[in-house]
Amino acid sequence: MIMVGTMAVTLWVIGMVMKVPHAVRWNMMAILLVAVMLVHVILPDGHPLRMATGGDARLWAIIFGFAVLVWGYRKLLRRLKARAAVPEVAQVRSENFSPTELDRYARHIILREVGGPGQKALRNARVLVVGAGGLGAPALEYLAAAGVGTIGVIDGDVVENANLQRQVIHLDRNIGMPKVHSAAEAMRAQNPFVDVRPYHRRLEADIAADLFADYDLVLDGTDNFTTRYLVNETAVATKTPLIAGALTQWEGQISLYDPAKGTPCYRCIFPQAPDPMLVPSCAEAGVIGPLPGVIGSMMALEAVKQITGAGEGLGGRLLIYDALYAQTRVIAVKPDADCPVCQGRGAQV
Numbered sequence: 339m340i341m342v343g344t345m346a347v348t349l350w351v352i353g354m355v356m357k358v359p360h361a362v363r364w365n366m367m368a369i370l371l372v373a374v375m376l377v378h379v380i381l382p383d384g385h386p387l388r389m390a391t392g393g394d395a396r397l398w399a400i401i402f403g404f405a406v407l408v409w410g411y412r413k414l415l416r417r418l419k420a421r422a423a424v425p426e427v428a429q430v431r432s433e434n435f436s437p438t439e440l441d442r443y444a445r446h447i448i449l450r451e452v453g454g455p456g457q458k459a460l461r462n463a464r465v466l467v468v469g470a471g472g473l474g475a476p477a478l479e480y481l482a483a484a485g486v487g488t489i490g491v492i493d494g495d496v497v498e499n500a501n502l503q504r505q506v507i508h509l510d511r512n513i514g515m516p517k518v519h520s521a522a523e524a525m526r527a528q529n530p531f532v533d534v535r536p537y538h539r540r541l542e543a544d545i546a547a548d549l550f551a552d553y554d555l556v557l558d559g560t561d562n563f564t565t566r567y568l569v570n571e572t573a574v575a576t577k578t579p580l581i582a583g584a585l586t587q588w589e590g591q592i593s594l595y596d597p598a599k600g601t602p603c604y605r606c607i608f609p610q611a612p613d614p615m616l617v618p619s620c621a622e623a624g625v626i627g628p629l630p631g632v633i634g635s636m637m638a639l640e641a642v643k644q645i646t647g648a649g650e651g652l653g654g655r656l657l658i659y660d661a662l663y664a665q666t667r668v669i670a671v672k673p674d675a676d677c678p679v680c681q682g683r684g685a686q687v
Contacts, residue, residue, distance in 0.1 A: 456646035463645045466490040466553040470517040472630030473559030475507035480638035482525035488533045493517045494540035504627040546572040558582040563611035570604035583633045588662035590633035594653040597680040601653040606674040
């Protein structure tokens with residue numbers, strides 16, 4: 339034991355003198371430990387070298403196992419910290435736009451339908467995006483670029499390699515990182531003037547109402563009816579306008595749901611969830627890569643129009659885009675008086 343300890347100290351000191359990197363020195367310690375264990379495995383009992391290094395292989399096996407556990411724990415801890423880290427960006431907000439902001443948003447400000455008041459409305463707006471996947475990715479990017487002042491994003495998933503074919507806000511180096519933090523990183527890098535609030539968790543009924551109460555507008559980019567119905571019910575209950583999109587293979591759809599302003603709610607149009615066999619997921623049926631970019635960008639555009647009051651939104655209209663045949667259809671939709679969520683509230687306005 340003394341001999342091994344002496345060798346370890348000697349190697350460590352030599353490494354320090356030669357300015358060998360810290361990680362390399364620990365590797366040297368690991369090699370020494372493995373060599374000692376091999377000595378005990380290969381040489382017979384009672385051999386002088388075995389006796390000089392402790393005499394019992396079990397002791398070194400325990401030490402080696404403990405060292406591996408410590409190493410694994412430290413490595414896992416570093417990875418978790420790196421993935422969960424959210425860079426803090428100082429938000430400098432004044433009453434007036436800075437020269438940098440005026441230059442950044444100049445193409446908005448010169449638009450008659452937006453102008454300075456519209457851009458200020460965007461700056462003061464609070465938008466929540468449910469889902470940071472195919473639809474959420476482009477929507478979040480364009481909301482940040484447009485200067486929406488506060489952007490919340492909630493999603494419980496992490497970035498996977500299979501996401502990168504269409505979820506363009508995420509980078510290859512962020513595989514394994516929570517999607518909300520990956521998206522927040524990209525949005526802050528694109529526009530440091532926006533406040534991004536990532537929520538790494540699934541949207542559930544016990545938090546939905548309180549969360550929605552903090553925002554003026556909600557965008558739903560989720561891929562399952564359970565969450566879509568929860569988003570819709572919460573939006574109706576809190577009187578929050580909802581822009582929802584959906585995708586399948588080559589086709590996408592989008593509409594604005596705001597029963598308080600006379601439109602149907604999502605449940606009016608889709609009263610029952612279809613059989614899962616009829617509406618397979620993207621993983622099961624596939625989806626063409628640019629399609630989420632088209633529909634997600636339209637969601638961001640409808641959000642900008644809703645906030646600034648520009649043009650005519652998709653309230654009471656369902657837009658369906660067929661990418662395979664380059665066709666777009668717009669269908670008029672009406673509130674359902676028997677809707678269990680809004681009770682046809684839009685028809686009474």
